Amino acid sequence: MPFTKESVEEIASLHEEPDWLRKRRREAFEVYERLALPSKIDEEWRRVDFKGLKLDEFRAFEEPNGAAPGVPIDGAAGVLRQRGSAPGKVDLDPELAAKGVVFLPLSQGAKEHRELVEKRLFSEVRPDRDKFAAVHAALFSGGTLLYVPDFVEIEQPLVGQYWSSGGGAAVLPHTLIVAGKGAKFNYLDEFLSPSLDQPALTSGSAEIFLGEGAQVGYVALQKWGRHAYQFANQRVHVGKEATARLFNVTLGARFAKVRVEANLQGPGGMAELKGIYFASDDQFFDFHTLQDHQVGQTTSDLLFKGALRDTARTVYAGLIRIEKDSARSDAYQANRNLLLSKQAKAYSIPMLEIINNDVRCTHGATVGPIDPEHLFYLASRGIPKAVAQRMIVQGFFGEVADRIPFEQARRLVAEELEARLG
Amino acid sequence: MADLEIRDLRVSVEGREILKGVSLDVSKGEVHAVMGPNGSGKSTLSQTLLGHPGYKVEGGRVRFKGQDILELTPDARSRLGLFLALQYPIVVPGITMNNFLRTALNAHRGYDGKDKSKSVSPKEFRTLVEPYLETLRIDRTFLSRYINEGFSGGEKKRAEILQMAVLQPEMAVLDETDSGLDIDSIKYVSEAINKMRGPELGVLMITHYTRILQFIKPDYVHVMVAGQVVESGGAEVADRLEREGYAQWGEEVA
């Protein structure tokens, strides 16, 4: 069954959305109908293989069926749990609510905090980017609004957990985070589902806005089942003197096409973009990253590390763009891939677009098997090959995972990797 | 019969024969020095003994504790009681020394992640490690750093000997552990090795210089030139080497 105008209306009603948002959905749906599927002629989509994906076979949303969402995260300051496409349920530390922190299902946030949402929603992740971004904007189902007012600091992380339990549907959560001036906090998005027979269309997109001097850590942990086709855009808008630390951890789904982007809009702004991916069996992941230095004196630091097993394939393409007026900027980009089988294939494509010369810019890419000298060293100490291999891969990821800005996510990612490497 | 028996060992690297029939006998309780100029095949010998995949055994045999070890994987050789201190210890990112040492020790104990009673307790680990941290003048914080990452040349070599102390091998091959060390580090390393010396440990100490032999007195000295052992004897061989250099064997191997 193809997506229709009626499905748009139905979702808007299900979430009791205000008219302006309903109108946005309609416009996005028009874009969706107008746009063709991306073609292989387009460089970004050249290596992307989504055959087997039939957009007109999905139901527009998933009725929650009561299955359990992820395990609770110790000591979280706030949790939003969402099942299927229904609005999430929120638990927020009342002290934070008293300080003006807003943590709501996105549709409710749009209704109650129009001033926060209207001008930002889909301004960084634009519906006309491609057909998948359009369908996400037209049919996004649930998601989160988090607003942290100026100078509010939150010790413990906030958490969004999205659980899907049925195949055959579109499950398209969207996270909107607004950090006021000098706000400080961490956020974890966790996307979960069992592996099912029927394919699902999923996302897990995020728009994150950092006001002056804000410091925000964001971790997206993607554990969709192996039936999922994921299209996600995670983009952070970094204001003056603000620091964004964004970690993308991609482990699940049969197919994932993910963009991770930093839009550096204020001098002194800094974006750390980190990625971890582990692909096995016939998984296919494609990452496109952008470090967009729109103004000078901005810093970006990107490291994506992936390991591949079996017949998995991954693509990494990263662009550093430094605008004409963006002097004294500093950009670093690296992509490292470990091939754990002969059949696995990783492509790595770094790109630079530098219009200003008064900048520092370094990038590098590697693709290769485990260093046999590393294996020998561990083996020479009595460590069996399989154990040594696992340690080396864990160590390889550890360099990134150890830098995840909060303990709960660090532990979750470490456990998840351990289980999958096992 | 010696505990480690190397017979007519021939080894090639990338199609080139490097070891041209090496025979040595080393038993527990003995310290043997193997000396030779650069490129004579000393590291080839040491790496081959532990089964480095880059070295191809073309002939001969190696028995350790009566067992033919050339068919064994490097990790099995280690668990059998062989140890190699690398000439050039490598950095392994993301794995802490602590994790490395514990996992290695657990592997030696036969702990495979299941039977907890076989795993080494934190207390036991400490009692093994701490005295040698002190002897080797290694700061405790090194244990939480990644394997050899950011270690100076001397620190890497001392960390090798720490690993040896933890694993308590029956036969240790030390490949130029003294090279690149300042005199203080040589003293620390020698002190640690002398502490481990005893009837349960054999040492094959590969070195380029006679300097370390002032601190660790060998029972036997062998001279290796161009892939062959050209002379074997007692400590007096080292003295002669000290006076006359390697040139005296140049003729024989040409």
Ligand SMILES: Nc1ncnc2c1ncn2[C@@H]1O[C@H](COP(=O)(O)OP(=O)(O)O)[C@@H](O)[C@H]1O
């Ligand atoms: N991994 C290797 N690849 C290529 N050549 C090697 C390798 N290891 C050793 N060789 C060669 O074998 C010879 C002996 O080297 P080596 O065993 O390292 O000597 P030593 O340790 O006595 O200095 C040298 O000519 C060296 O170039």
Ligand SMILES: [Mg+2]
């Ligand atoms: Mg050598």
